[in-house]
Amino acid sequence: MTRxxxxxxxxxxxxxxxxxxxHRRWVRxxxxxxxxSTRTPAGQVAVVxxxxxxxxxxFSGLVGRGLAHGxxxxxxxxxxxxxxxxxVARAAHGGAGVLLMYGNYAGDVLHFGQAAERLAADGIDARTFAVADDMASAGPDESAERRGIAGDLPVFKAAAAAAEQGLALDDVVRVAQxxxxxxxxxxIAFSGCTLPGADHPLFTVPEARMxxxxxxxxEPGIGEEPLPTADEAARLLVDTLLQELPEDVPGPRGQRAAVVLNGLGSVKYEELFVVYRKVAALLGEAGVEIVDPEVGELVTSFxxxxxxxxxTWLDEELEELWRAPADTPAFRKGTLDAPVPDAGEPSAEEDADPAVPPAxxxxxxxxxxxxAALEAVAATVDTHVEELxxxxxxxGDGDHGIGMxxxxxxxxxxAADAHARGAGAGTVLARAADAWADRAGGTSGALWGAILxxxxxxxxxREAPDADRVAAGVTEASAAVRRLGGAEVGDKTMVDVLVPFAETLAAAVADGQALTDAWDRAATSATEAAAATAALLPRKGRARPHAEKSLGTPDAGAHSLALITRAVHGVLIRRPHEDHPHDHH
Incomplete structure (x- = not known):
C-alpha cells in the first residue's frame, strides 16, 4: 500500500x-x-x-559514472x-551518439523508437535496445516478445561500462545485444502492489499460494502454486533458469555468471539473504561460478x-564490464573518485513555444x-476512469484509466491554449496530440497522439472541415495506429474498434450521409466491436501472457475508444451546422 x-x-x-x-552529488x-551531475565526456557514447x-x-537511481548517463x-x-x-538524451549527449535502453514493453518500444527518430532529425546518432529477459512472458522460440524485468540492470551495466571505456556506438550496441x-x-510473487491513491492492489494471491x-x-503471474519455503523458492528459481541456457553456453558446469536476486518491494533484505544462501548452494552444485552477486531491491514494483x-552468463568481455566500477545513487561497485558536479550546468535547450501558424x-x-470534442473526451474519460x-x-496493469x-x-x-491564440483546427489537434502523448506516456499515449x-x-x-476530410483523417488514424502498434483486428486491442469505426464512417460519408449521421452509425459499430472484444484472446501487449484471464472482459483500450466516439457524437449533434457549414457534399 502506498501511504x-x-x-x-x-x-x-x-x-x-x-x-x-x-542526490545532487550524482544527478541533476x-x-x-x-x-x-557531471557532463558526459566529449566523444563518449551516452547511455540513456x-x-x-x-x-x-x-531507472533514475542507476544514473552515474559507470552506469547510465541519463x-x-x-x-x-x-x-x-x-x-x-x-x-534527456540531448542533455546527456557528449557528441558520440546515444544508446536508448529500456524494458521490452509496447509503450516503451513506441516512445523510445520515436525519440530516436527525433534525435536523428536533430543530428544525433541514436540507437535503441530493448531488454527482454523474462522467461515467463514468452517461450524460447519467441524470446523477442519477452518483457524486460530485473535483467535490465546487468544489460544496462554492460553497455554503460563499454561506453565508459570509450567504445564507439556500434560496439556499445553490440555489447548490449x-x-x-x-x-x-x-x-514469483505473494501479493500485488497498490498504486498511489488506489484502495486495492492490482492483483491478489490466495492465502498460502504464490x-x-x-x-x-x-501484472498477475502466469500460474499459481502452493506457498514455498525459502529453499523451495530458491530451487524453483534456479531450476527454471538452468532449463534454458543461451545457445552458445553448452551447459552450466564450468560457466561463470552474474547473479541478481531482486526484491520487488516488500520482501525484505533478510528474507532475500535466506533465499540467496540456497541459490548460491544450488548454482555451486550445478558447477556455476558466481561473479559479484547482487542481492537487494534493484527493479521494484511499488x-x-x-x-x-x-x-547473465559471462564471457571474458562481459565479466570485465560487469566488474567495472560504478557510482550511482542506488548502485555502487568498486571505487571511483567522488564526482565534482558541473557548476551551473545549463539544461538542454528547450524548444521555444512555437508560434501558431496562420489559419x-x-x-x-x-x-x-x-x-468542445476534446473537452467531451476528457469528461467521458473522467467519468469512466475507475471502470477503465x-x-x-x-x-494488464490497471493504469489505463489513469493514463487516459x-x-x-x-x-x-x-487545445484550449492554441484555440485562444487563433489556431486553426489542424494546429489545435496537433498541439493536443503532442500534449496527450507527452503527458500520458505508455502505449495508449503514443497511439492517441497518432490518432489526433x-x-x-x-x-x-486553411479549409472548412467537411465530412470527407474528417473520414479521411479517421481512416489515416486507423492506419497510423496499426503501423505504430503492430496490432490488427482480432488481437484484442483498440484496433478492433478503430478499424470498424473508420470503415463505417468512410462508407456512410461515401453514401452521402451528413457527418453527424455518419458518425452516429460509426459510433454504434464501435460500441458493438468493443463489446465483442470480450470474446477475444489478447495477442499483443501486456495482457498477452494472461490471455485466458481476459476472456469475458472487453479490452480497456477498445472500450475507452468506443465511449469516446459516442461522446464526440454528442458534440456534433449540439453544433451541427454552426461549425460544419460544409457537412453535406
Missing amino acids: LFNDPAAFADEALEGFAAA PVTGGVVR IGGGSGHYPA AAVGNVFASPSAQQIRS RAGARTRSFG AVGLGIHG DMAGVSLTL SEDSRHAAATVL GRIDAVA RRGSTAACGA RSLGTALGD
Whole structure:
C-alpha cells in the first residue's frame, strides 16, 4: 500500500523532484528525467535508460559514472514520452551518439523508437535496445516478445561500462545485444502492489499460494502454486533458469555468471539473504561460478511482495564490464573518485513555444468544435476512469484509466491554449496530440497522439472541415495506429474498434450521409466491436501472457475508444451546422 502521497496524478513528478534534491552529488534534473551531475565526456557514447515510475532504483537511481548517463522517467508504470526521452538524451549527449535502453514493453518500444527518430532529425546518432529477459512472458522460440524485468540492470551495466571505456556506438550496441542474449530472469510473487491513491492492489494471491512468473507492473503471474519455503523458492528459481541456457553456453558446469536476486518491494533484505544462501548452494552444485552477486531491491514494483532471479552468463568481455566500477545513487561497485558536479550546468535547450501558424476563419471556427470534442473526451474519460482501470487490471496493469485521464486532460489544456491564440483546427489537434502523448506516456499515449495528429493533418488550417476530410483523417488514424502498434483486428486491442469505426464512417460519408449521421452509425459499430472484444484472446501487449484471464472482459483500450466516439457524437449533434457549414457534399 502506498501511504504517503499528495495528488496521485502528481506522484511521479514529486518523487523525481525529491530524488534529484536528495542526490545532487550524482544527478541533476532536466525536463523529462535526470542526467549525471557531471557532463558526459566529449566523444563518449551516452547511455540513456528509462521507463515508468514505481520501479526505483530503476531507472533514475542507476544514473552515474559507470552506469547510465541519463534516465527518462515516465508516470507510474507508464513509459516516458518521446519528448521526455529526447530532452534527456540531448542533455546527456557528449557528441558520440546515444544508446536508448529500456524494458521490452509496447509503450516503451513506441516512445523510445520515436525519440530516436527525433534525435536523428536533430543530428544525433541514436540507437535503441530493448531488454527482454523474462522467461515467463514468452517461450524460447519467441524470446523477442519477452518483457524486460530485473535483467535490465546487468544489460544496462554492460553497455554503460563499454561506453565508459570509450567504445564507439556500434560496439556499445553490440555489447548490449550480447549481454541481452545471455541474460534470463524469472520471478514469483505473494501479493500485488497498490498504486498511489488506489484502495486495492492490482492483483491478489490466495492465502498460502504464490503467483509464478509475475511482471513488474503489477501484472498477475502466469500460474499459481502452493506457498514455498525459502529453499523451495530458491530451487524453483534456479531450476527454471538452468532449463534454458543461451545457445552458445553448452551447459552450466564450468560457466561463470552474474547473479541478481531482486526484491520487488516488500520482501525484505533478510528474507532475500535466506533465499540467496540456497541459490548460491544450488548454482555451486550445478558447477556455476558466481561473479559479484547482487542481492537487494534493484527493479521494484511499488510494494509488491515478490522476488526474481537473474543470471547473465559471462564471457571474458562481459565479466570485465560487469566488474567495472560504478557510482550511482542506488548502485555502487568498486571505487571511483567522488564526482565534482558541473557548476551551473545549463539544461538542454528547450524548444521555444512555437508560434501558431496562420489559419482561415473557417478553420478557426471549426477549431471551437474540435476543442468542445476534446473537452467531451476528457469528461467521458473522467467519468469512466475507475471502470477503465478495473477492466485493464484483469490481465494488464490497471493504469489505463489513469493514463487516459492524464492524456485527455493535457490535450484539452493544449487545445484550449492554441484555440485562444487563433489556431486553426489542424494546429489545435496537433498541439493536443503532442500534449496527450507527452503527458500520458505508455502505449495508449503514443497511439492517441497518432490518432489526433492524423486528424489534424487531414483537417489542416486553411479549409472548412467537411465530412470527407474528417473520414479521411479517421481512416489515416486507423492506419497510423496499426503501423505504430503492430496490432490488427482480432488481437484484442483498440484496433478492433478503430478499424470498424473508420470503415463505417468512410462508407456512410461515401453514401452521402451528413457527418453527424455518419458518425452516429460509426459510433454504434464501435460500441458493438468493443463489446465483442470480450470474446477475444489478447495477442499483443501486456495482457498477452494472461490471455485466458481476459476472456469475458472487453479490452480497456477498445472500450475507452468506443465511449469516446459516442461522446464526440454528442458534440456534433449540439453544433451541427454552426461549425460544419460544409457537412453535406
